[in-house]
Amino acid sequence: MASEQFLGSELRIGPVPMRGRAVLAPMSGISDVAFRRIAARFGAGLVVTEMVAAAAYVARADEARLRSEGQGIQPHVVQLVGRNPRAMGAAARLAEASGAEIIDINFGCPAKKVTGGLCGSALMREPDLALAIVETVVAAVSVPVTVKMRLGWDDASRNAVVLASAAAAAGAQAVTVHGRTRQQFYSGRADWDAIGEVAAALALPVIANGDVVCAETARACLARSGAAAVMIGRAAVGQPWIVGEVAAALAGRPFAPPSWAERAGVALEHYEAMLTLYGTEMGVRHARKHLAAYADRATEAGFGLAETDRRTLLTTTEPGLVACLLRRLYAEPARLAA
Incomplete structure (x- = not known):
């Protein structure tokens, strides 16, 4: 399993080292640069921008620029969302030129305003287009490209293993999987075993997302999924230090919670x-x-x-x-x- 492959060694996304095995999730309207900077200071392995609309970013829209801000954060990870491969490639080049060290592609957002535009998790229903986006972005930049997805659009079309394998073959350096389908949104329990099917199929780092809220759940998720790392989203809101606390626990390092x-x-x-x-x-x-x-x-x-x-x-x-x-x-x- 992937966790066994990466245990005992420094975890990297391509050539970029991670500082720990707990990652702050990209959260729209939440993961502003101030939030990410604080989480990184407390020891988060990686922090990811909220999703940046590729077309708006290329057009130099102020909101997209602010979402992509990464001053004071290293490594700087920019997540892009869109369905036009050419726009996604252009946005990736711009992000790299602006200091991004990793480009993440969003195939996971379940929000209606995103899927209504046939972006985010809606692209899991168009795997050929999703793959074209990965290929275009990989070809556009010299930094590592990663992909975030769900298990599939619904229970009848769970295609995370197929899409993740295709993304890896196209040059993606890591895959994050949220253990729910789009139609579940955030209801029910994350299926860590299903994430494990993706981890077992890939020879690159798989990051497990969903229902990780503390060190105990992080350990349980890694054991069940075989993932190399965990991603923490909603549990970090209001307590951005929790990602570093989990990263320290997974590494066996002491962590002093803030007073x-x-x-x-x-x-x-x-x-x-x-x-x-x-x-x-x-x-x-x-x-x-x-x-x-x-x-x-x-x-x-x-x-x-x-x-x-x-x-x-x-x-x-x-x-x-x-x-x-x-x-x-x-x-x-x-x-x-x-």
């Missing part, structure tokens, strides 16, 4: 970086989903804000007030104050 004061500092750092990236007006709006996640994680741990303060945290347009509330969020465990 509550440090977590407040991380949340504030993330918020302020988003204001810098997007500008205050847009940054305030983009940051709200992250602020909600930090608040939810703190509440789960017994901290928290009064409901009125939480509402203010998520609605105010005053950065100074957000900073004050974030410090208060982690200042006093609610269970001790009660």
Whole structure:
């Protein structure tokens, strides 16, 4: 199995070394450069941009450029989405010229706005076109190309093994598989055994995605799937250090979780970086989903804000007030104050 092949050696994507066997997933609207930078600092093996629309990126659209930002991150991995091979190749060349060290191709996004445009996981229903995209992108760049996919469009058309094998033959250097079909979205349980079928078929790193939330589930996923690494998505929202924590556990290294004061500092750092990236007006709006996640994680741990303060945290347009509330969020465990 793939995990046995890659255990005991430094895991690489082509010539690019990974710093650990836990990867931060690309998440649309979530994986901004500030979030990725923090996760990388805490030891994530790789961090991947949110998906960047190839056509918009080639047209130099501001939103696509911001999504592809990777300053302060190494290695820099840019994920591209699209269905036009020529546009995907052009976008890959532009990303490489802008500093990308790995190009990832999105065949996995289940969102209706993406599949409605016959992109993302919809391309698993068009394997010939998907393969043409891989071939074009591989030919366009000198950096490694990877592919992220699902098990298939639905249970009647699980073709991950076939598509992953074809992508590998076309020059892909690694494959990430989310253990659900597109029609499942995020319901049910990820099928790690099905990911194992892909890992068994390939002689390159397979990264398992789906339902990995901690070191225990990461170990179980690797044991069941035979994958070389795991990818963590939703579990990292509101706690970007968790990817590094899992990577350290898989490597047998100690990891000191951030203190509550440090977590407040991380949340504030993330918020302020988003204001810098997007500008205050847009940054305030983009940051709200992250602020909600930090608040939810703190509440789960017994901290928290009064409901009125939480509402203010998520609605105010005053950065100074957000900073004050974030410090208060982690200042006093609610269970001790009660």
